Amino acid sequence: xxxxxxxxxxxxxxxxxxxxxxxxxxxxxxxxxxxxxxxxxxxxxxxxxxxxxxxxxxxxxxxxxxxxxxxxxxxxxxxxxxxxxxxxxxxxxxxxxxxxxxxxxxxxxxxxxxxxxxxxxxxxxxxxxxxxxxxxxxxxxxxxxxxxxxxxxxxxxxxxxxxxxxxxxxxxxxxxxxxxxxxxxxxxxxxxxxxxxxxxxxxxxxxxxxxxxxxxxxxxxxxxxxxxxxxxxxxxxxxxxxxxxxxxxxxxxxxxxxxxxxxxxxxxxxxxxxxxxxxxxxxxxxxxxxxxxxxxxxxxxxxxxxxxxxxxxxxxxxxxxxxxxxxxxxxxxxxxxxxxxxx
Numbered sequence: 486x487x488x489x490x491x492x493x494x495x496x497x498x499x500x501x502x503x504x505x506x507x508x509x510x511x512x513x514x515x516x517x518x519x520x521x522x523x524x525x526x527x528x529x530x531x532x533x534x535x536x537x538x539x540x541x542x543x544x545x546x547x548x549x550x551x552x553x554x555x556x557x558x559x560x561x562x563x564x565x566x567x568x569x570x571x572x573x574x575x576x577x578x579x580x581x582x583x584x585x586x587x588x589x590x591x592x593x594x595x596x597x598x599x600x601x602x603x604x605x606x607x608x609x610x611x612x613x614x615x616x617x618x619x620x621x622x623x624x625x626x627x628x629x630x631x632x633x634x635x636x637x638x639x640x641x642x643x644x645x646x647x648x649x650x651x652x653x654x655x656x657x658x659x660x661x662x663x664x665x666x667x668x669x670x671x672x673x674x675x676x677x678x679x680x681x682x683x684x685x686x687x688x689x690x691x692x693x694x695x696x697x698x699x700x701x702x703x704x705x706x707x708x709x710x711x712x713x714x715x716x717x718x719x720x721x722x723x724x725x726x727x728x729x730x731x732x733x734x735x736x737x738x739x740x741x742x743x744x745x746x747x748x749x750x751x752x753x754x755x756x757x758x759x760x761x762x763x764x765x766x767x768x769x770x771x772x773x774x775x776x777x778x779x780x781x782x783x784x785x786x787x788x789x790x791x792x793x794x795x796x797x798x799x800x801x802x803x804x805x806x807x808x809x810x811x812x813x814x815x816x817x818x819x820x821x822x823x824x825x826x827x828x
Contacts (some may be wrong), residue, residue: 509612525659546607555568622790
């Protein structure tokens with residue numbers, strides 16, 4: 486089969502090669518990939534940043550966002566059929582620990598992530614444990630099935646605290662930040678402000694439902710946020726960017742007693758004045774990791790059935806798998822947000 490691999494350490498080194506079709510065990514299914522999304526994680530692997538250097542062991546088939554069709558089923562698998570359209574949860578957990586057994590598998594400590602720790606979905610076929618496979622409803626097209634993973638990150642972040650009738654600030658207008666904007670709008674956010682410096686993404690944030698988009702690189706972004714909320718402070722902050730300055734902005738502007746959910750992974754250690762910004766303000770900080778299994782998946786599928794038009798503009802490019810490096814180039818030049826590959 487054709488597969489896209491991180492062939493060696495270093496910048497780039499993403500190649501299209503031939504690999505054997507995976508062989509499944511009795512509890513797995515074999516899926517023929519139809520579409521796959523390029524994630525920010527894949528871009529980190531492409532750039533070979535410090536995280537990638539510490540985590541990735543080339544050669545590795547990359548990719549973890551996909552939609553496809555079941556072509557083979559293990560003998561112990563029930564509830565699936567050949568030809569069924571599916572996506573899958575890419576975090577393969579132990580299924581044995583306290584966290585997994587109490588509905589918190591998304592924070593299991595014994596986890597393998599496809600495309601990171603083991604071979605991923607940028608290939609014509611992938612094998613997956615049946616317990617990780619998610620059936621796609623007929624109303625959910627393949628290109629949306631392929632972005633259930635990042636949409637789930639956004640859904641988990643938004644739904645981690647009450648949103649309806651509350652003022653919400655989202656820091657970061659990448660694909661997941663834009664998904665979160667659309668979800669927060671549909672969940673009834675009162676006033677919705679996005680902080681994003683790139684004009685291209687700022688325009689997409691407006692399309693996704695933001696009332697105002699501010700540029701955090703301009704003078705006095707804290708005052709900009711307060712003015713955007715008509716003199717008030719946001720009751721909810723969703724940090725999606727991973728930039729320390731965005732995290733600090735959220736702490737500065739959030740209303741006392743507010744909720745702050747953090748999905749963006751900082752590129753460096755943060756020095757936080759806990760007394761000033763957390764204790765005395767009485768705010769709640771929540772770390773968000775992945776998707777709740779499988780609460781978030783149900784929420785995403787239901788959202789997509791009637792709201793796919795609200796996120797359609799986030800998928801800016803669809804390319805054949807052979808053009809994967811063109812997708813990375815577009816992302817590096819900030820000319821693409823979400824790239825979906827056709828297989």
